[in-house]
Amino acid sequence: MGRDRERLRAIDVDVHPEISSWQEIAEYAPAGLRHRVGRQGGPPLARHGFKIVGDPFGEAPRPPDGKTHPAVNPHWVKEQYLDARGVDLAILTTNLTSLGVQPNVDMAATFAQAVNDWLLETWVRPFDCFKGSILIAPQDPAQAVAEIDRLADNPGMVQVVMGSASESPLGRRQYHPIYEACARHSLPLALHLGGEGAGMSPPSTAVGHPSTYFEWYAAIPQNYMAHIVSMVTEGVFEKFPTLRVVLCEGGIFWLPHIMWRFDKNWKAQRSETPWVKEPPSAYILRHFFSTTYPLEMFEAAQLGQALEMVEAERTLLFSSNYPNWLYGDPFAMIADIPEALRRRVLVENALALYGDRLFG
């Protein structure tokens, strides 16, 4: 592409294009299933009963008509968000976070395939600034692998994405073929919170179903904690040493606790999992990446220490979660990141993780 990497100002690894019309998606589905994808009222998608109170977009830019969703039109998103805020590249993660807990696994695989082709056609190919993620439905690992294989060489795709909401802890062996495919194609795997408690997932907390969106949202990073522990204990990173996993929208301040308790216990308990050869924190710091939306905004000294403990100079990626800016402006959120780290978080860590795919 000849694009000068040094001139990049920001890479946003988590932008959510909105599907305004499932009829439009249906055109990308196999003929025999189009009626299910494009049905009146939208396709059958698992839903939990939690919903944001009030305006979900917060400080995000808004189309002037006051009605249009701020993420349906790629031209508008490019102009009003990317160009306006100095973001050169945006990685699209879609927003079907409950797809992986959809009971009908064949429909889930069909939605993934259709959304992927729609995304490439309408958002990715016409622009230099948008890159796609291969959406998969992990509940049928074979179809998920087939979808990864189908699109891995497409220059518009830079990673695989799936909801962190799942039937089982993600270290379980049924998911290993997916990790094998990601590793084989050198594709990072992004997880995104959102579908927890819907469809076939267990209750969204370890103690059962929460009562309100407020309770639900405060607790969902616990799903990442449990998945990380599961993936490390089940030996995923010994089996797939090049696999890298991006945790979207979970924060970072909980990670030191997990690493310490986990390492401490490893010393005594590793004979039960002899394949876990290094302290768990070594796997975590090497294989997991976090995103800045929402980064916990504590005092600068407190933030600085947490950034150091999670090795943010390598592992933290700028994300906006556009257009869901309920928590505030994504640049305000990183205002206290020390200057020495800033460019790494905004640009270089993403360049190191995604590499040339960003310019494919």
Added chain:
Amino acid sequence: MGRDRERLRAIDVDVHPEISSWQEIAEYAPAGLRHRVGRQGGPPLARHGFKIVGDPFGEAPRPPDGKTHPAVNPHWVKEQYLDARGVDLAILTTNLTSLGVQPNVDMAATFAQAVNDWLLETWVRPFDCFKGSILIAPQDPAQAVAEIDRLADNPGMVQVVMGSASESPLGRRQYHPIYEACARHSLPLALHLGGEGAGMSPPSTAVGHPSTYFEWYAAIPQNYMAHIVSMVTEGVFEKFPTLRVVLCEGGIFWLPHIMWRFDKNWKAQRSETPWVKEPPSAYILRHFFSTTYPLEMFEAAQLGQALEMVEAERTLLFSSNYPNWLYGDPFAMIADIPEALRRRVLVENALALYGDRLFG
């Protein structure tokens, strides 16, 4: 008692006496149920399938015969642990952590009552140094309240204790009568990890059942995170403003993450829970207490900052988790606590929380 409070060296808020013989407990049960409590092989108690690999006692003192459990004999525990290590008072939390997820609620209530009377008779009354906790089975709140009322005025009891493993998030209304009873009697409520994943509890993580003890143990503080979020969002502390809750064996480094994400979301979402009048962190810092076993042993500067963020000068209590010292010596674990905090953690915070009951 005339005991000079200034001379106290340490108060240990989490010691686990071991039940060596259920036949002995059965003597304290109602005649008609004794055969169930004292049955050959022990009573029916819910169990998950996870078990520590190797020696669970780590650096704890051991009876010289090499076979006797280090926590069956109160005289021996007093001499070999308390006196030897300069601990003046120990609060006994029993170790029936899965009692609250026992499917037969009447048996669970019976076990609680019998264990409480046994504890008072054999550990508490004969000694100055041991104080008891009123064990309850929260799955039948009415029986739990009756047990609290029965023993609240007993000078040997300083708090109520129940497993954090439960059928539902602990903010749910069915549990409120228990909190009402604790508040009415000014009894702190201690929660203890351990039964997660057994009996009627949901899977022990938010993403499903873990595979190994190693995975299980690394992830269980997530139960505390979810319970805290539930209790605050459901308005427990507006309803019972004097209720105080002790979280045993969960660490502290995860708490700032919970507080930040929770506060941030409260600003936008509180109309769904109008009874949550203050930022969640205000309730958390006022109503929850943590224990030092196992305190995350990071570098002193990192630890110092976390202690500050959780207001450890009020909220952190020394605990040994005796005899389960797999993680190391409980005094070594607090070696890096700044000198200015040390006496508060070892003595004063417990004095402030339990008050005169410690000397009843």
